[in-house]
Amino acid sequence: MQVSVKYFAGIRELIGESNSTINVQEGTSVSSLWRSIIETKNVKFDNVKMAVNMEYVKSEHQLKAGDEVAFFPSVTGG
Amino acid sequence: MMIEIRKKSFNAYAEIKYYLDSLNIAGEYGATSNFVGSMRNFNKDKKVTHMTLEYYPGMTEKYLETIAKESIDKWMLLDVLILHRIGKINVGEDIVLVATWSAHRKDAFESCRAIMEQLKSGAPFWKKEETSAGAIWVEKNTPGY
Numbered sequence: 001m002q003v004s005v006k007y008f009a010g011i012r013e014l015i016g017e018s019n020s021t022i023n024v025q026e027g028t029s030v031s032s033l034w035r036s037i038i039e040t041k042n043v044k045f046d047n048v049k050m051a052v053n054m055e056y057v058k059s060e061h062q063l064k065a066g067d068e069v070a071f072f073p074s075v076t077g078g
Numbered sequence: 079m080m081i082e083i084r085k086k087s088f089n090a091y092a093e094i095k096y097y098l099d100s101l102n103i104a105g106e107y108g109a110t111s112n113f114v115g116s117m118r119n120f121n122k123d124k125k126v127t128h129m130t131l132e133y134y135p136g137m138t139e140k141y142l143e144t145i146a147k148e149s150i151d152k153w154m155l156l157d158v159l160i161l162h163r164i165g166k167i168n169v170g171e172d173i174v175l176v177a178t179w180s181a182h183r184k185d186a187f188e189s190c191r192a193i194m195e196q197l198k199s200g201a202p203f204w205k206k207e208e209t210s211a212g213a214i215w216v217e218k219n220t221p222g223y
Contacts, residue, residue: 009132009204010215054137056200070134070202076216077131077162077203078115078174078194 001065008072014043031059079158081142085165090114090175097159111186112177113194119169124209131164134202145196153185195222
């Protein structure tokens with residue numbers, strides 16, 4: 001199944017793109033997806049935040065086909 | 079209730095008056111509380127010339143709407159205004175405005191503070207400052223409590 005992935009701020013710069021479409025297996029967790037992305041890109045980033053369909057999720061959250069997944073650093077607005 | 083992400087600079091106090099005039103609640107509110115965050119020319123020991131604020135279109139608005147609605151449910155509020163800049167921001171410009179209106183000061187004070195702290199800790203915005211040492215992503219916000 002496919003999910004769309006967005007990257008923001010320092011993570012976008014680290015990954016080198018702002019979004020991509022990735023094939024994952026049914027039931028893949030959002031943290032597994034993140035690990036596979038950083039392994040593929042050969043980069044490291046501590047304390048990544050994760051959202052699915054524009055809601056914060058825990059690392060064990062399981063992905064579904066068509067989900068919009070976002071990875072970003074700690075927020076610094078205001 | 080109004081939530082807005084804005085690219086152009088704004089004057090927070092003019093925005094409060096403009097929005098309040100549109101509400102037609104004169105006589106109903108006895109308390110207005112507001113927080114205005116503005117762009118400093120320093121961060122720790124570094125000089126800052128300007129910054130760029132990035133956000134997550136869709137999720138940022140959704141998050142701000144949620145915290146505003148939760149505040150209306152939790153406190154006796156007549157209205158809430160949240161306005162936040164994005165894009166290039168120069169020193170001295172306003173970055174964020176939170177304003178709340180209620181019959182009495184307790185609800186206005188407490189809700190304004192709570193909205194601001196939730197915005198700082200969870201709203202998807204990211205600051206990249208142009209400093210004397212180059213462009214730097216701000217890593218975390220200072221604690222508010």
